Amino acid sequence: MSSSILQYNFPTTIRFGAGAINEVADYLLKNDLKKPLVVTDPVVASLDFFKSFIQSLEKKNISVEVFSQIHKNPVKSDVYLGVDSYDANQRDSIIGIGGGAAMDVARAMVLRVNHREDLFKYDDLIGGDIFVTNDVPHFITIPTTAGTGSEVGRSAIIADDVTHQKKILFSPKLLAKTIFADPMLTMDLPPAVTAATGMDALTHNLEAYVAKMSHPLCEGIALEGISLIAKSMEKAVKNPDIESKSNMLIASLMGAVAFQKGLGVVHSLAHPMSSLLDTHHGLANAVNLPYGMKFNIAGFEEKFRRIARTLEIKDESGEGVVNFLFDLNNRIGIPHQLREVGVKEEHIETLADLAIADFAHPNNPKPVSREDFKNLYLEAL
Numbered sequence: 001m002s003s004s005i006l007q008y009n010f011p012t013t014i015r016f017g018a019g020a021i022n023e024v025a026d027y028l029l030k031n032d033l034k035k036p037l038v039v040t041d042p043v044v045a046s047l048d049f050f051k052s053f054i055q056s057l058e059k060k061n062i063s064v065e066v067f068s069q070i071h072k073n074p075v076k077s078d079v080y081l082g083v084d085s086y087d088a089n090q091r092d093s094i095i096g097i098g099g100g101a102a103m104d105v106a107r108a109m110v111l112r113v114n115h116r117e118d119l120f121k122y123d124d125l126i127g128g129d130i131f132v133t134n135d136v137p138h139f140i141t142i143p144t145t146a147g148t149g150s151e152v153g154r155s156a157i158i159a160d161d162v163t164h165q166k167k168i169l170f171s172p173k174l175l176a177k178t179i180f181a182d183p184m185l186t187m188d189l190p191p192a193v194t195a196a197t198g199m200d201a202l203t204h205n206l207e208a209y210v211a212k213m214s215h216p217l218c219e220g221i222a223l224e225g226i227s228l229i230a231k232s233m234e235k236a237v238k239n240p241d242i243e244s245k246s247n248m249l250i251a252s253l254m255g256a257v258a259f260q261k262g263l264g265v266v267h268s269l270a271h272p273m274s275s276l277l278d279t280h281h282g283l284a285n286a287v288n289l290p291y292g293m294k295f296n297i298a299g300f301e302e303k304f305r306r307i308a309r310t311l312e313i314k315d316e317s318g319e320g321v322v323n324f325l326f327d328l329n330n331r332i333g334i335p336h337q338l339r340e341v342g343v344k345e346e347h348i349e350t351l352a353d354l355a356i357a358d359f360a361h362p363n364n365p366k367p368v369s370r371e372d373f374k375n376l377y378l379e380a381l
Helices: 020-030 048-058 078-086 098-113 192-210 216-238 243-259 265-277 281-296 303-309 318-332 345-356 370-380
Strands: 007-008 012-018 036-039 064-067 094-097 138-143 153-157 166-170 176-179
Touching: 012 020, 012 098, 012 243, 020 048, 020 138, 020 176, 048 176, 064 243, 078 098, 078 153, 094 098, 094 345, 098 153, 098 166, 138 243, 166 265, 176 243, 192 216, 192 243, 192 265, 192 281, 192 303, 216 243, 216 303, 216 318, 265 281, 265 345, 265 370, 281 318, 281 370, 303 318, 345 370
Parallel strands: 012 176, 036 064, 036 094, 094 138, 138 176
Antiparallel strands: 007 012, 153 166
């Protein structure tokens, strides 16, 4: 991809390219926004580029407040604390900058600012989106990883502090007004983070493509995302350049557009690991991905043939796709077994309980029972 800044409108405005972050200060001023709350995670808040970004806003006489008290896997109390900061500092807009956790908290805060009943009243799985009726603050997003694609999302995944069950907050009102997607922000990510987030993006595209709902637009986007990741992942991890990082960032964004069609069994395997064991979401997806895709082959062989052709592999079968995924994980340093990321046999029953309660698997191309989840965890252990 070109390193110049491009603009896509799909449906919101996306400014994409090296240096896009440098446009943010003028954008805020143009929209008469002078008191943003910048929401990020503690790691990003400590990085030099972030400090430079804040300084670039302050040089334009923009009053900046930073909120970074969020967990790796966000919980409701993170959102409440963030809105307390928004109120106390009399902010006029919210900027989400970071990976999926920062984006989820920022987007949930955007909802809560003018919707003050219990946050989980707005849970999409119980029809709570109908209660999202008030205006929301001006919201922009700046991704720093190429994984979740949350920058283009309309939903936030937030866990209950006590039960660890993940809830999904959704409304078209939660779509960012403008996204500044700058691949330069991903250049210095550690290889392990690039690998885990990249596999997260691949999981989004693969699961969206095979999800049971009919949505040809999303399927076309998902296949192109799969192709870009297959061609760029290893280079982005081992020897990154602007082209590989740009391809991964746009493919991540595409995955998030595609998965409005739905996700599936892999995400329902991964979500409980994040909430129960605090496993990085991308890593949990990465380890489970080959096993989940193998589960889905029977009855959907033609879909897997299409995926295999997109991956440009010789074995144009579901088994060929699964073997490709195991090999890709191996090449980028992702383990093949759950025990290597902290899962123990005594965790399996609780993980299976959480997985069957998860919101993602109803969109899987075939039904998944609690026994299926238990067996998949045991197979991957």
